[in-house]
Amino acid sequence: MLEDSLEDRRREQRLVTVRAMVAAGFVLLGIGLILMRLTHLQMKMHEHFSVLSKDNRVKILPVSPTRGLIFDAQGALLAENHPSFSLELTIEKIDDLDATIAELAKLMPISEKDRARFERLKRQRMRFQAVPIRLNLTPTEVARFAVDSYRFPGVDVHAELIRTYPKAALTAHVLGYVGRINESELKSIDKGNYAGTNFIGKGGVEKAHEDLLHGRVGYQQVEVNARGRILRTLENTPPEPGQDLYLYLDTALQQAATEALGNRRGAVVAIDPRNGGVLALVSQPSFDPNLFVEGISQTDYDALLYSPDKPLYNRAVRGQYPPGSTVKPFIALGGLATGTINSRKGTYCPGYFSLPGQSHRFRCWRRGGHGTVNMREAIVQSCDVYFYSLANQMGIDKLHDFLATFGFGARTGVDISGELPGLLPSREWKERVRKQPWYPGETLIIGIGQGSFLATPIQLAAATATMANHGHFIQPRLGYASRVPGAPTAHKLPTVSQTLDVGDSSYWQTIIEDMAQVVEGARGTAKRIRSKDYRIAGKTGTAQVFTVGQKESYNAATTPERMRDHALFVAFAPVEDPRIAVAVIVENGGHGGSTAGPVARQVMDAYLVGSKLVQDQDQGEPHGD
Amino acid sequence: MATSPFWADLDWNVRPTEQGLLRRIHIDAPLLLGLLVLCGFGLMVLYSAGDQNLATVERQLVRLGIAFGLMLLIAQIPPTTLRRWSLGIYGVGVVMLIAVLIIGEIGKGAQRWLDLGVVRFQPSELLKLAVPMTVAWLLSQRPLPPRLLGILLAMMLTLFPVVLIAKQPDLGTSLLVASAGILVLFIAGLSWRMIIGLAIAAGALAPLLWMGMHDYQRDRVMTFLNPESDPLGTGYHIIQSQIAIGSGGISGKGWLNGTQSHLEFLPERHTDFIFAVIGEEFGFTGIVALLGLYLFIIFRGLMIAARAESNYDRLLAGGLTLVFFVYLFVNTGMVTGLLPVVGVPLPLISYGGTSMVTLMAGFGMLMAIETHKSKK
Structure with missing residues (x-):
């Protein structure tokens, strides 16, 4: 019994010992498995994981370049970068957004406007892109947040340079503005180059010269932790700052042109015919571009967008108006160049013109007619019948082709974004767009700059400058030169030019003298703007807003203001040595001679008479050839 | 000297009769x-x-x-005393596990802690000791290797707290507690045929486990x-x-x-x-x-x-x-x-x-x- 029990106990002990040894075997097997795995990870795959580990901690951060400044011809600053602090939220890093904003509101005022802008930008953002909740923090607010910042993961004070436009509304239509890059712009830009940039040119010169103003992005190789906090910089490739841009624009003249238009809707474009430089470009009413930089509030935007005066609409390059009688000198030149007429031959004006075999009367603006007029008299008095007849003789094809050489119906290519081409009708255009044949009557209407013929103020100014230059067309430009910040010399921007051939170069002088008589002649339609200081060559124009019926007559007094005719005037001066070409349109302003002419005169006075003064104050920025 | 490793000096074959200083204070x-x-x-x-x-x-x-x-x-504590306490500790542990689950039901959510006023205590930890103690106590009642009844009882003693812990839910601890019971069975000489059978059963139960997972x-x-x-x-x-x-x-x-x-x-x-x-x-x-x-x-x-x-x-x-x-x-x-x-x-x-x-x-x-x- 005792023997058995002892034997049993020995057997049990042996059993447990064997099991313990088996277990030891399993333990060794398990440890072996782990070691095999470690051999794989730490020896075979070591290189691979080393790279991954380095990738983990080393991040390439873009460093955005500073946007180039914009100066006017006198070196006055038109667009600058102003340091500003904003409070930004990275939504992906914040657990409870509402609570965080509520806590922040205890530190600094957060208005409804701020919240609305935040909500709007939040929808437009990319993943992990910070969204500002407060802009323009005061130093006190920055300090107050800095003390408590540990409580706000995902919230940062962001210092950035904010574009400001010191001349505000005065230069809004010239410069455009910059704003935060939106989804659609993201698709068209070089994402690498814009990796660190929040702003992009949205219109005007800012958009047209975006490449030059933006510069090249720089990079920083930094060591970061898992939460993206930068611990140290390993390598630094500084950004190439955007180039400063010098414009032909003369702020004093821009101011004078704005004042000349006053509170009337319209546009003024002034070009230096010698180099194509845009001296002034005004579209009234205007707006404050500074509102747009940080994202305009919906209320402000709606107010601008839905105003009947359309302040956001750049009339100077996007306004397409019937050029009216301002095209008559060009058509007359076309008549000479194509050999259709000579300048001395007279045409009888009974007050209307009818095509042979048709009863429809195309009326002259003077109901009683001008009697027999030659080319000069026709231009000076703006006789419609003379030009009906001339257009009819030239035919639409020659008329179209000649006017096209002056740039009508095509964008001038001025460096302001958003320019529209106007419309120079042709037989081909009508068949293509309207699916109708060309009617001879339409040719007559084109002859006096009406019908479907549309031109922009910049086109009219460019064509007038070409006339002043005896056919030397220079593409209108705002950008004169660019300079890499810190570089000793500026680099002149290229210009595009071409010369028109009209067969006999004396034709230019003929037409220019005719245009001078518009101002100087006893019967000239613009005789009231005659100056004793310099000679002006010009042409008035009236663009119909709505068509007067055959039996009706147009009466300005009884027509609602917005249906009244647009007043136009093109001019250049001095006649002998043109230094400025101007196109003016006053919407619903009535007659060109009485409304638009004086505006042009004021602009030319400011430039030609007042320019002495300006030149004395020249701050020495390079300008002129 | 350099050729002999450090453990060469250690006393590997301490006989129970030898009375070193450390041994006297049970270390x-x-x-x-x-x-x-x-x-x-x-x-x-x-x-x-x-x-x-x-x-x-x-x-x-x-x-x-x-x-x-x-x-x-x-x-x-002499092992004989530990043996006597085994079932009692197990019982206390299981009661506390149930208490934690009930409190968890009320508090809605994962509940592992029992607040005893002075210390917060995780009853599942106690089971990591109580389960091997109880299973060892159970199997040591009869000669080894255990018979079917003993195995079944041991399995039940193990699985009951395991299920309670898994419900907390605490997969890691329930896994450790389950392995504690099974490993004692293994040391006790559970036949290889049974081990293979259990492995197959576990494999068959895997889909069920998957269904029950959070x-x-x-x-x-x-x-x-x-x-x-x-x-x-x-x-x-x-x-x-x-x-x-x-x-x-x-x-x-x-x-x-x-x-x-x-x-x-x-x-x-x-x-x-x-x-x-x-x-x-x-x-x-x-x-x-x-x-x-x-x-x-x-x-x-x-x-x-x-x-x-x-x-x-x-x-x-x-x-x-x-x-x-x-x-x-x-x-x-x-x-x-x-x-x-x-x-x-x-x-x-x-x-x-x-x-x-x-x-x-x-x-x-x-x-x-x-x-x-x-x-x-």
């Missing part, structure tokens, strides 16, 4: 030495993994002190199968810990120089994923040394089991030692990407007090078993 010198070296190394790693915050190390040191104290205290638990399994499928979500832990270990190479990046851990890429680096910090900073060499240390402790435990006096002592010592190994294997397997992510700490090194106290209490029992042998 097993090799086990104590192994544990001290391991814990010392652990503190060093913790200093690095815890962003060189001395306060973290101090708190861990206090816990270690308490745990060592408890170990020495338990070592004074979403986050399924996520972990799915992530284990394909960590790259969700690199920023559940796969992040595994990917980052493999990068940490792999980039450590053979010699490691050096103490305090692990970029993965110091730049905070490695999540839970001072708790469950501390093994990756060791891999990154000490490399393959350091890990081999660490695993050697663990092996030493485990083998000492198995030795204690093999030469214990009674069946209860043998089964309990073997069970506790093997659970310690399961801890090690599950944690290192998880961190190296061999096993799915289960919340099991690296024993005696991971930051945190609960598992450490339980483990040291277990080592206290091992010491008691080794040192309370009756004189011949």
